[in-house]
Amino acid sequence: MMHDPNCLFCKIIAGQIPSKKVYEDEHIFAFHDIAPWAPVHFLMVPKLHIASMAQLAPEHAALMGHLMTLAPRLALEQGCSPYPDGGYRIVTNTGSEAGQVVHHLHVHVMGGPRPWLKG
Ligand code: 5GP
Numbered sequence: 001m002m003h004d005p006n007c008l009f010c011k012i013i014a015g016q017i018p019s020k021k022v023y024e025d026e027h028i029f030a031f032h033d034i035a036p037w038a039p040v041h042f043l044m045v046p047k048l049h050i051a052s053m054a055q056l057a058p059e060h061a062a063l064m065g066h067l068m069t070l071a072p073r074l075a076l077e078q079g080c081s082p083y084p085d086g087g088y089r090i091v092t093n094t095g096s097e098a099g100q101v102v103h104h105l106h107v108h109v110m111g112g113p114r115p116w117l118k119g
């Protein structure tokens, strides 16, 4: 399914639930996390509804490559300091035991000066 009408992040992508947008293109949407753990904390999602990393298939390789190569650029644009003295965490929780709460694949990008609230 391309979009899940019951999915929170599908609704955010569609603009049905407001968010603070960081970036958008044909395939990717990025927005600030509503409960940030770090001075910079945004989420990157494919517009395609994929529940988690566990559902990835070879046909998603270009999409995920695009997402992951975009993350460092957006991290710097959002105020993370450059590697190696600065940097950022790129985290993807997959499944409930890993802390995944929203079942639409998303990558957390966190950074900025410490201390952080969490992470
Ligand atoms: P997970 O625990 O699934 O990896 O992460 C879900 C993230 O989505 C959490 O960090 C949470 O703060 C964020 N989140 C949950 N609901 C909303 C919302 O309505 N808007 C935004 N911007 N972030 C949300």
Ligand code: ZN
Pocket: 003, 004, 007, 008, 009, 010, 011, 048, 049, 050, 103, 104
């Ligand atoms: Zn979704």
